[in-house]
Amino acid sequence: MYSKINRTLDIKNIYQNFTEKLQTIQSKGEANAIARIVFEDTFKIYDFASEQNFPAGNQKLLDEITTRLLQNEPVQYVLGEADFYGYKFKVNEYVLIPRQDTEELVFYVKNTIKSFVKKDVISLLDIGTGSGCIPITLKKIFPKMDIHALDVSENALKIAQENAEILNTDIAFYQKDILEPKGWGSLLNFDIIVSNPPYIPHREAHLMPENVKQFEPHLALFIDDDNPLIFYEAIADFAKIKLNKGGFLFFETNEFNAIDVLNMLRNKTFTSVVLEQDMGGKDRMIRAQL
Numbered sequence: 138m139y140s141k142i143n144r145t146l147d148i149k150n151i152y153q154n155f156t157e158k159l160q161t162i163q164s165k166g167e168a169n170a171i172a173r174i175v176f177e178d179t180f181k182i183y184d185f186a187s188e189q190n191f192p193a194g195n196q197k198l199l200d201e202i203t204t205r206l207l208q209n210e211p212v213q214y215v216l217g218e219a220d221f222y223g224y225k226f227k228v229n230e231y232v233l234i235p236r237q238d239t240e241e242l243v244f245y246v247k248n249t250i251k252s253f254v255k256k257d258v259i260s261l262l263d264i265g266t267g268s269g270c271i272p273i274t275l276k277k278i279f280p281k282m283d284i285h286a287l288d289v290s291e292n293a294l295k296i297a298q299e300n301a302e303i304l305n306t307d308i309a310f311y312q313k314d315i316l317e318p319k320g321w322g323s324l325l326n327f328d329i330i331v332s333n334p335p336y337i338p339h340r341e342a343h344l345m346p347e348n349v350k351q352f353e354p355h356l357a358l359f360i361d362d363d364n365p366l367i368f369y370e371a372i373a374d375f376a377k378i379k380l381n382k383g384g385f386l387f388f389e390t391n392e393f394n395a396i397d398v399l400n401m402l403r404n405k406t407f408t409s410v411v412l413e414q415d416m417g418g419k420d421r422m423i424r425a426q427l
Contacts, residue, residue: 148187151199152176158203171212175202178216209348221270224277226300228268231292233357235270239333241415242389243274245422246331249385250279258283260325262379264315264332264372265289267357269297269308271331276306285325287311290356316371321378330376333389334368335360341393365391369398373405373425380427388423395420 152172159168176182179202180195191199205215213219213234219226221235222243228234250259259282263272266286276284286308288294294310301308313320315334337359342350349358360367369388376386386407390398395412402410407425415421 146190148182148189148191151191152185174212210352211348214352222274224304226268226270227296231354232268232296233353235268238415238421242422243271246387247278260327261329262327265334266297267293269300272308273301273304273306285309287313289314321375326379326381328381328384330380331387332372336391365394366397366401373402384427386425390423392419398423
């Protein structure tokens with residue numbers, strides 16, 4: 138005789154039980170999406186209806202993952218990686234989780250370069266790089282591009298450098314505070330400057346999901362209510378000095394302050410200032426030219 142598979146331990150039942158637990162704090166659709174990510178990326182299991190036994194050695198890790206997820210920790214931090222533009226990026230509590238909005242910014246930069254930039258070698262600076270998802274992805278798209286990135290956080294730069302090494306990209310990283318003009322002089326001039334700076338005033342924090350406020354770095358998210366454009370203005374002033382003539386400045390924006398950023402750039406005599414919406418119809422990206 139042969140022993141039957143223990144149905145309580147097969148993949149189908151383990152997966153179903155895991156999903157049901159997630160549904161206690163997530164919608165059904167979100168719970169299913171998280172469960173799929175965990176089983177595919179962590180356990181390399183793709184058939185969720187399989188009646189094969191769930192490997193016993195994986196149960197402890199699944200229990201640990203479940204505990205963290207039930208505390209509302211984002212799955213990207215639990216697993217230590219996030220998907221962005223078809224690549225895997227390491228993430229931790231020191232960097233924002235890369236999002237689709239920023240993928241759209243990268244796509245916008247890519248299309249602008251292909252349409253308007255005729256130089257063979259382009260120099261680009263990403264300000265507030267976080268995980269490095271913007272400059273690394275652009276380097277993968279344009280291998281000849283000379284790409285630089287800066288962040289004020291030493292811990293964020295460590296993650297960005299690791300991601301650059303993992304994805305085999307040559308990026309020059311700097312630890313600098315863009316709000317300190319005395320540090321600008323040591324940087325080169327660039328054809329393109331890109332930034333997804335902190336742009337959420339504390340007064341709008343109540344609009345953010347709780348898990349974002351609880352786990353993602355506030356340094357990269359929030360700004361003081363009395364000066365919500367502080368980073369945009371500083372980067373625009375930097376660009377007036379360090380952007381080559383005819384070069385492009387790109388911003389990701391908050392839908393609530395995008396018009397203010399647009400007007401600020403026009404007042405600083407940037408030309409061809411364009412506001413683009415994301416796929417959700419929200420004011421999200423701005424491109425300006427010097």
